[in-house]
Amino acid sequence: MPVETRPDHAPLELEHFLPYRLSILSNAVSQGIADEYQRRFDLSMTEWRVMAVLARFDGLSAREVAERTLMDKVAVSRALARLVESGRVNRGTHDGDKRRSVLGLSEAGWQVHDEVAPMARARERELLAKLDAEERDWLMRILDKLQPVDQP
Amino acid sequence: MPVETRPDHAPLELEHFLPYRLSILSNAVSQGIADEYQRRFDLSMTEWRVMAVLARFDGLSAREVAERTLMDKVAVSRALARLVESGRVNRGTHDGDKRRSVLGLSEAGWQVHDEVAPMARARERELLAKLDAEERDWLMRILDKLQPVDQP
DNA sequence: GCGTTATAGTTACATATGAAACCATTTGCA
């Protein structure tokens, strides 16, 4: 049985270290949800995020999708390649700027969306059910304050 | 300028979706810290986590490191390979069980640790400085409640 | 107008990660 040693070196206690705790929690939560749609729809987390913003904002360009998801443009490009390939996203070209794509969910894309979105929300509810109303309030306030404003 | 569409499909609003917010926050925080020790010490996040537990618990086996860090054994094995190679971790063999390794920080490992740990703590403090004492209290309480008990 | 610079998006390469197969050793038990 190992013993705690060298207190003079002030070792980091991971289980009380906020960044570590956030990372463990976040991964468990997101991965739990992603596993489900991955299995059922062969959809990666990045692909789902792209679909989610296209569900809200039709006609975005790839760059705009990247902005909204905070993903980098390469990740978006790859996710889109698969989504277009699988027929879940339609890609057109912008009138008057042939560089820009014009993206939107296809009928099949909407069908997937309409199954995944409620599932994701249900999982979020399960998570929040561990908290009472007051705690939920504080959590949202705290996240607002911790959230970095914008990363370019 | 794109317009919000198809409210009938109840699209997910990522920026209000807790798992997404946690993920963005957690990545920004952890990556911010990791960038710094990566640059200064050529140390990956997984390697740092291994070092952090070995700083607290000398003589662990690789499996025990994996348990403490919640990383899988392959990741630990790889991190250890690099750490032993770079002379930051000593690896011996357990008396009476030749499968098990006996791990600990080397002198060089301690030197790295003693620079990285205070830096990590400083970054954590900067993050927590965005909150007042009451908010910090709530945050810790909330994390305790949300934290999955254990993943085997 | 035309060359330079910027922008949208993709491709290529190098590295990271996860799952499963694998080797060595130890444990359990007939």
Next chain:
DNA sequence: TGCAAATGGTTTCATATGTAACTATAACGC
């Protein structure tokens, strides 16, 4: 004992991800 099952750890392979280079088009300055 001795052999099947379990355990510690590494390797392999397939996939994911990030960075930089690249292509095509558009915007800018003269």
